[in-house]
Amino acid sequence: MARIVQKFGGTSVADPERIKAVAQRVKAELDAGNQVAVVLSAMSGTTNQLVSYVDEISPDYDPREYDAIVATGEQVTIGLLAIALQGLGIKARSWMGWQVPIHTDAVHGKARIERIETDELDARMNNGEVPVVAGFQGIGPDNRITTLGRGGSDTSAVALAAALNADRCDIYTDVDGVYTTDPRIVAKAQKLDKITYEEMLEMASLGAKVLQTRSVQLAMKEGVRLQVLSSYTDEPGTLVVDEDEIVEQAVVSGIAYSRDEAKISLMGVSDKPGVAARIFGPLTNANVNVDMIVQNVSEDGSTTDLTFTVAQADLRKAVDTLEKDQDGIEYRQLISDADVVKVSVIGVGMRSHAGVAQTMFSALAERGINIQVISTSEIKVSVLIAEEYTELALRALHTAYDLDAE
Numbered sequence: 001m002a003r004i005v006q007k008f009g010g011t012s013v014a015d016p017e018r019i020k021a022v023a024q025r026v027k028a029e030l031d032a033g034n035q036v037a038v039v040l041s042a043m044s045g046t047t048n049q050l051v052s053y054v055d056e057i058s059p060d061y062d063p064r065e066y067d068a069i070v071a072t073g074e075q076v077t078i079g080l081l082a083i084a085l086q087g088l089g090i091k092a093r094s095w096m097g098w099q100v101p102i103h104t105d106a107v108h109g110k111a112r113i114e115r116i117e118t119d120e121l122d123a124r125m126n127n128g129e130v131p132v133v134a135g136f137q138g139i140g141p142d143n144r145i146t147t148l149g150r151g152g153s154d155t156s157a158v159a160l161a162a163a164l165n166a167d168r169c170d171i172y173t174d175v176d177g178v179y180t181t182d183p184r185i186v187a188k189a190q191k192l193d194k195i196t197y198e199e200m201l202e203m204a205s206l207g208a209k210v211l212q213t214r215s216v217q218l219a220m221k222e223g224v225r226l227q228v229l230s231s232y233t234d235e236p237g238t239l240v241v242d243e244d245e246i247v248e249q250a251v252v253s254g255i256a257y258s259r260d261e262a263k264i265s266l267m268g269v270s271d272k273p274g275v276a277a278r279i280f281g282p283l284t285n286a287n288v289n290v291d292m293i294v295q296n297v298s299e300d301g302s303t304t305d306l307t308f309t310v311a312q313a314d315l316r317k318a319v320d321t322l323e324k325d326q327d328g329i330e331y332r333q334l335i336s337d338a339d340v341v342k343v344s345v346i347g348v349g350m351r352s353h354a355g356v357a358q359t360m361f362s363a364l365a366e367r368g369i370n371i372q373v374i375s376t377s378e379i380k381v382s383v384l385i386a387e388e389y390t391e392l393a394l395r396a397l398h399t400a401y402d403l404d405a406e
Contacts, residue, residue, distance in 0.1 A: 002167040003035045003125070007135065007157035010044035011174045012231040013077045022231065023084035025172070026130060030090065035125045037164060039135045039157040040081060042073025047136075063108035067137075067147045071097070074134035074153075082132045092130040095121070098145060102138035102156065110149030113138060113156070116163040125164070133160060151212025158215045162222035169224050170237075171211065176230035177238035178203070178210050180403040181255040185391050188404035192253065193236075196243045199253045200226075202346045202380050206256035216240065243348055251349035251356060252401040255394055258342045261291070262315040263372065263384060264308055266322070268332025271297060271304040278329050279306065279322070286321045288314045292342070292375040292384060303332075307373055309384060312338055340372065341390045344382040345397060357381045363400035367392055 006026060013019050022038075029036045041047075050070045054061050078094035085092035100121065104111035121131045135153025140146040148155055154171060161169035176191065178200065183189040195203075197220035204213045210228055219226050219240065229237025239245075269275055280290060293308040310318045319336050322329065350356045357374075360381055364371060369392065373384035385393055398404055 001033050001035065003037075003164060004029055005037045005039060005157055005161040005164065005166045005169045006172065007039040007153060007169065008041065008172045008231060009153065009174070010041045010046070012172050013040055013042075013081070014044040016080065018231075019077065019080050020084050022081060022172075023088055023090075025231065026081075026085060027088050027090060030130070036130050037121065037125060037160060037166070038081065038130060038132045039153060039160060040074055040077045040132065041135050041153040042077055046073040046076070064142075064144050067108045067145050071134070071137040071145050071147055074136055078132045078134050085130055085132070090130055091128055092132055093124075095131050095133045097134050097137035097156075098139035100133060102159070104138035104140055104146045104148070106140045106142055106146070108140070108144070108146055111138060111140060111146035113148070113159045116159060118160075118163045121164065151214050154212050154215035155218060158218045158222070158224050158226070161224045162218070167225070168227055169219070170227045170229060171215075172229060172231040173210065174230065174232070175210060175228070176233055176235050177228050178240075178254070180253070181394055181398055182257070185394050186398050188398065190403065190405045192238050194239045194241055194246050195253055196246060196348050197240060198243070198379055199346050199348060200240045202344070202377075203254055203256045206258050206342065206344050206346075206382075211240070250347055251353045252345050252347035252403065253349075254346050255397050255401070255403070256344050256346060257390060257394060258344075259387065259390070260312050261309050261340050261342045261384065262312045262318075262336065262338045263340050264310065264315070264318060264322070265335045265337075266306045266329070266331040266333075267335065268303045269306055270330035271302060275304070275329070276306075278325075282321050282325050283310075283318055286317055288318045288321065292373045292382065294373050309340070309342070309373065339387045340384050341387045342382055342384055343390070343393050343397070344380050345401065346380050348379050350379050350381075359400050360397060363396045364393060367396050369393055369396075 008022050054066050082092045082094040103115045104113050135156040136148050138146050157169055178192050178195050179189045181189045201216045204211050226240035227237050291309045296305045369389045371383045375382045
């Protein structure tokens, strides 16, 4: 007998028929002799609708009341699923975050889970009952409802799985697993049977929308085995596990890309101590996150050109900040470009294999794709290229690393 936490997202509970289908999936796990707890999101589109109501009333809202409103979406789905399970002869009841209780900090709108009291859930699961828990929410030290922000339901599910000492946390989505790259672009992309936490974390942070980074970080910290699978098929999904569980490491497991990039180049910057602090200090104060950075020094060493990337949404703010402080930074010209994309190859096998970056550079060179910026980490090599070459680059790299399906 295993103990499993099942999490279903908004598209999986979008209407009563889909909720009935979710009930059948829960029943299948129970019939297999397992204990099950379920975590649900609100119906697809519901949370956005609730947020828009708040914004219409007042853009300068009380975040505590905001949480009280947007947390109601999950209350509907957990009640409906509990009724559906009861209709199948299964003991079940719904649990709001505050009823469990799931204790969080006091940061309304993006709270973090601090601890979960599981004694009551534990006893009921041992007695054959299925707790249906609202994701995305908890209760703060002020005794008010809190919400966890983006990806909060995945985080709720992983945290609950850790607290209940579950054997696995199954995340049901509208895709059937984690692929070597975006299958909408590369037809030969393959679904991975297993991927490490670190690889999944890199892929999630680089734009792969299968899992949110917060939930993967928590799973890695707590040692929770994750499985990503589809709520529309019975195919096995992708397991996200510790590196030790994967016997034969692929050098490269996947190729990710992010269109949410913009490039800024400062030309003719006076090259003297403290120049980086003068550039990036004001950007930090303006809450602009900087990603890739490359610096070139002139022949005589008197000036430098500095290029870096920011999120597209931050481009205007970053340019305005730097232009206001041109005299203080001492640069000749600022050039910005939003038509760029970051492409990354990811794999824990890079730690023990040389030549991964060279394969990437050669594959792009053969297709006439110019690399603008390069950054590396222990298990990742990223390059910035012109956006128009995104699909060509992904296909070329997928083939170069022998990831194409037969």
